[in-house]
Structure formats: C-alpha cells, structure tokens
Amino acid sequence: MSDFGFPLPHVVSIPPYPPGRPIDAVAREFGLDPAAVVKLASNENPLGCSPKAAEALRVAVAETHLYPDFDCHALRHAIAAHVGVAADHVLPGAGSSEIILLAARAWLDAARAAVIPQYAFQSYEGAIRSVGAEPIVVPVRDWKPDLDAMLAAATDKRVHLVYLATPNNPTGTIIPRDELERFAEALPAHVLLVLDEAYREFLPDDEQVDIARLFARRRNLLVMRTFSKVYGLAALRVGYGIGDPELLALLRRLQLPFSVSAPAQAAAVAALGDTAFVDTARRENETERTRMAAAFDAMGIETIASAGNFVLARTGDGAANARALMQKGVIVRPVANYGLPDWLRVSVGLPHENDLFFEKLREVRSEMPKAAVA
Ligand SMILES: Cc1ncc(COP(=O)(O)O)c(C=O)c1O
The missing domain is CATH 3.90.1150.10 (Aspartate Aminotransferase, domain 1)
Incomplete structure (x- = not known):
C-alpha cells in the first residue's frame, strides 16, 4: 500500500x-x-501566430465572463469549409491531445488493446494505458511504421484501435499516400484507425494525405489535426477530429463541457482565414x-x-x-x-x-x- x-x-x-x-x-x-x-x-x-488570430484573441477577451459555445458552431463551419467536409464531420477539442484521449476512452478498456508503431507520439501510450488497455508496439522498419506488421498485430481480437501519425513525431517520417490507403482498406472494419496529422501543413500539397480517398476506403476512421503547430496557437489548446458524425457523437459524450475556450475558437477561425x-x-x-x-x-x-x-x-x-x-x-x-x-x-x-x-x-x-x- x-x-x-x-x-x-x-x-x-x-x-x-x-x-x-x-x-x-x-x-x-x-x-x-x-x-x-x-x-x-x-x-x-x-x-x-497570424496577426489576424492575435486580433481575434484581443477582441474575444471582452467576453471572458461568458462560457464558450460548446457546439463550436463558427469554428466547426470554418474547419469544414477548409477541409471540404460537412460541419457535422468535425469535432473541435482542447488540442488534438483531447481527441487522442477521447478515442481511447470510447474504444478501449482493460480487456482491449491498441496497436501503435515504435517511436510513436508518447501520448498514444498514455491514452491507451489510462483506460487500462494494452499498447501493442510494432517495431519500425527503416524508421517507418511497418504497416504489414501492424496489420498482422491488429488481427489480435483484443485490438480495437490503431494510432498512426504522418508526419510522425519524433522521427519526422511520413507514410506514402498509397501505402496508407492500402493500410486503411486492409485494417479490420471494427478497428478504429486514428490518423494524426498534427504536422500535415508542413508537407508540400502533393504529399498531404487525401483524406477523401481514405474515407472512401473506410468509415471507421478518425483524422486529427491541430492549431498548435503551423498555426502557432499552442497556448490556446485547440485541435480537431474529422470523422463520421455518429463516431464523433460518441466522442462528444465523453468531452469535458466547454473544453475549447472561446478565445481559442475565435483565434482558430481567424487563423484558418490567413493562408x-x-x-x-x-x-x-x-x-x-x-x-x-x-x-x-x-x-x-x-x-x-x-x-x-x-x-x-x-x-x-x-x-x-x-x-x-x-x-x-x-x-x-x-x-x-x-x-x-x-x-x-x-x-x-x-x-x-x-x-x-x-x-x-x-x-x-x-x-x-x-x-x-x-
Ligand atoms: C504527433 C502529435 N500529435 C498530437 C500532438 C498534440 O498536439 P496538441 O494537443 O497541441 O494539438 C502533438 C504535439 O506535439 C504531436 O506531436
């Protein structure tokens, strides 16, 4: 004791x-x-950050006494227009960190396991363990996730979730688009694939993942992005998930009410507008x-x-x-x-x-x- x-x-x-x-x-x-x-x-x-985001933040301070819009209406619509999906396919969170955790809480427990590659972002293991589930760590090949070995690991009946990042932190490696599409198609349908695109915007346009093609291959997919990196809003803690509305509704049940602050929402909307x-x-x-x-x-x-x-x-x-x-x-x-x-x-x-x-x-x-x- x-x-x-x-x-x-x-x-x-x-x-x-x-x-x-x-x-x-x-x-x-x-x-x-x-x-x-x-x-x-x-x-x-x-x-x-963008001067437009800084100005939105300054204006938002006048309403510090009010709770934020838990529905994140303006932000969801701005993200949806940016990504090219309907607004009900977007769930903002307190950084993508919150979305990482929500996925683990909704899909895992002590009887389940999740597959992650070696050298994956540390929060995945923390999220998996936080609900008593087991992380199954698959060794990389040439510093890159071994997608075939991850598919094999995912045949374990306890596996209900896979976290994968491209570009990956801390290695900076990417998964080629065609390999990712094949992986998304081959992964068992009941396994939630969480694709972390925190560093997406640093890639040239033609190397960025085409998420429409991924969603055409599997519905059980959650794509995560953040305003902490290229948008320079790390202090505000705002990120988002993109996925099926039914899947996002499950995550939302677990979300801390008002987890995305009003200044964060306002600054993120303005940041999206400053290409x-x-x-x-x-x-x-x-x-x-x-x-x-x-x-x-x-x-x-x-x-x-x-x-x-x-x-x-x-x-x-x-x-x-x-x-x-x-x-x-x-x-x-x-x-x-x-x-x-x-x-x-x-x-x-x-x-x-x-x-x-x-x-x-x-x-x-x-x-x-x-x-x-x-
Ligand atoms: C791969 C990856 N995913 C997610 C995050 C979390 O970012 P945030 O919670 O600030 O959105 C980070 C932060 O370093 C990261 O490197």
Missing part, C-alpha cells in the same frame, strides 16, 4: 508526459536572462530545416529526413547534451523516453535561433567527455 491507498495499477503504469521546459523555468534554474533563452523543444511555430501566414511558415520551415540538416551533416551527426518542423539528430547521450545546452540557454528535447537515448529532437526555429543552437552544440561537444558524443 502507498501513502495514498491503492492507486489503480494501470494509472501507475502511465509514463509521465515530459513536456518541453518553459523558458522562464530554465532561466530561473540556470540564472539566465529569459530574453536570451531559445526554446527549440516543443515544435512550436517560431513566427508566432498567407501558413504559406510563409511552411516555406521558412523548409528552408531552415534543410539548413539544419546540412549543418548536422557537416558536423558528422546523423539525422533522419524530417517532413515536420523538427529534426531528430544522433548527438550521443541526449540527456547530457540537452542539459549542457540548457545551461547555455538553448532548450531542446532529449528523447530517451522514446527509446532513443542517443538522440535529440530539435525544433526548427528562426535563423538566428538555429545558428545559436549550432554554436552552443559545437561548444558542448568540445567540452564534453568523448563518451557522450556520438
């Missing part, structure tokens, strides 16, 4: 989610000027990501080709490197929790932020014992 009685074993089994550390916390710990600290740890948009901002963010991300990959290469550090707004790099001892970089005012993400102790995930920042990262990384490598350097 613990001091707190008998907490449920499946809750104790949930790996704690390790967030990127906030700038203020790091500045306090290491006695640094917060203005000089650079955060490249949470795949945020270094350009901020120029998204185009700029995508373009600058690609330029800087290419430059970062080349800089890692020049230092002899292996990376994985990334389609997202981050790069996974094999620096050697990720925890030690991340700590040493943090002391020098650069926050990046160690990924030992993903089973990648030798790697760091570095978000793509502004040009001067990326330059600072490489300057500090070179310092750290020259100061570090050889054993900690790949």
Whole structure:
C-alpha cells in the first residue's frame, strides 16, 4: 500500500508526459536572462501566430465572463469549409491531445488493446494505458511504421484501435499516400484507425494525405489535426477530429463541457482565414530545416529526413547534451523516453535561433567527455 491507498495499477503504469521546459523555468534554474533563452523543444511555430488570430484573441477577451459555445458552431463551419467536409464531420477539442484521449476512452478498456508503431507520439501510450488497455508496439522498419506488421498485430481480437501519425513525431517520417490507403482498406472494419496529422501543413500539397480517398476506403476512421503547430496557437489548446458524425457523437459524450475556450475558437477561425501566414511558415520551415540538416551533416551527426518542423539528430547521450545546452540557454528535447537515448529532437526555429543552437552544440561537444558524443 502507498501513502495514498491503492492507486489503480494501470494509472501507475502511465509514463509521465515530459513536456518541453518553459523558458522562464530554465532561466530561473540556470540564472539566465529569459530574453536570451531559445526554446527549440516543443515544435512550436517560431513566427508566432497570424496577426489576424492575435486580433481575434484581443477582441474575444471582452467576453471572458461568458462560457464558450460548446457546439463550436463558427469554428466547426470554418474547419469544414477548409477541409471540404460537412460541419457535422468535425469535432473541435482542447488540442488534438483531447481527441487522442477521447478515442481511447470510447474504444478501449482493460480487456482491449491498441496497436501503435515504435517511436510513436508518447501520448498514444498514455491514452491507451489510462483506460487500462494494452499498447501493442510494432517495431519500425527503416524508421517507418511497418504497416504489414501492424496489420498482422491488429488481427489480435483484443485490438480495437490503431494510432498512426504522418508526419510522425519524433522521427519526422511520413507514410506514402498509397501505402496508407492500402493500410486503411486492409485494417479490420471494427478497428478504429486514428490518423494524426498534427504536422500535415508542413508537407508540400502533393504529399498531404487525401483524406477523401481514405474515407472512401473506410468509415471507421478518425483524422486529427491541430492549431498548435503551423498555426502557432499552442497556448490556446485547440485541435480537431474529422470523422463520421455518429463516431464523433460518441466522442462528444465523453468531452469535458466547454473544453475549447472561446478565445481559442475565435483565434482558430481567424487563423484558418490567413493562408498567407501558413504559406510563409511552411516555406521558412523548409528552408531552415534543410539548413539544419546540412549543418548536422557537416558536423558528422546523423539525422533522419524530417517532413515536420523538427529534426531528430544522433548527438550521443541526449540527456547530457540537452542539459549542457540548457545551461547555455538553448532548450531542446532529449528523447530517451522514446527509446532513443542517443538522440535529440530539435525544433526548427528562426535563423538566428538555429545558428545559436549550432554554436552552443559545437561548444558542448568540445567540452564534453568523448563518451557522450556520438
Ligand atoms: C504527433 C502529435 N500529435 C498530437 C500532438 C498534440 O498536439 P496538441 O494537443 O497541441 O494539438 C502533438 C504535439 O506535439 C504531436 O506531436
């Protein structure tokens, strides 16, 4: 017995989610000027958000005393027009994190299991375990989900859900469109496929998943997207699911009332209307990501080709490197929790932020014992 009685074993089994550390916390710990600290740890948009979204947020503050529209009417319609579906095929949530959790709560329990690829976003395992279900982790091949092995794993009668992301975090790999379509078609009809497109907008148009083609192949599909990444609204916590209205209605029964705040709804609507901002963010991300990959290469550090707004790099001892970089005012993400102790995930920042990262990384490598350097 613990001091707190008998907490449920499946809750104790949930790996704690390790967030990127906030700038203020790091500045306090290491006695640094917060203005000089650079955060490249949470795949945020270094350009901020659209000025149109910021203005919508400012206006929304006047109605802080009112509960938000739980139906998210304006936002659902704006997303529906953007995606090309009817408004009843859209369910906004408090980040796609909420949708990840709702899917697990609606489809899984202690008698069931879910299939995820190795190196999948950590919240999937947390969501699966939070309801007492078992995660079945399928090893990747060449860093990419092994879709055939995942199909084989899904024949286990306990499996009712699959989480899959493209591009994937933390690896940045994508699943080619034809392979994904074949997978969607072959997966048993009773298994819910949750497709996470948090980084979709960073892909060139012709590499983005055609979800109409996926929905034509299976009805039991939930596509998730977010305003936290390219739209730069991470602080507001807003994302959404796209799926059959009947399926979304099930998720909605479990949703915390008013989980998407009114300022978040207003800013998200405005953000969708500013396509120029998204185009700029995508373009600058690609330029800087290419430059970062080349800089890692020049230092002899292996990376994985990334389609997202981050790069996974094999620096050697990720925890030690991340700590040493943090002391020098650069926050990046160690990924030992993903089973990648030798790697760091570095978000793509502004040009001067990326330059600072490489300057500090070179310092750290020259100061570090050889054993900690790949
Ligand atoms: C693959 C993936 N999915 C979902 C999320 C959750 O994003 P949010 O809850 O901010 O929408 C993240 C955040 O890093 C992510 O990397």
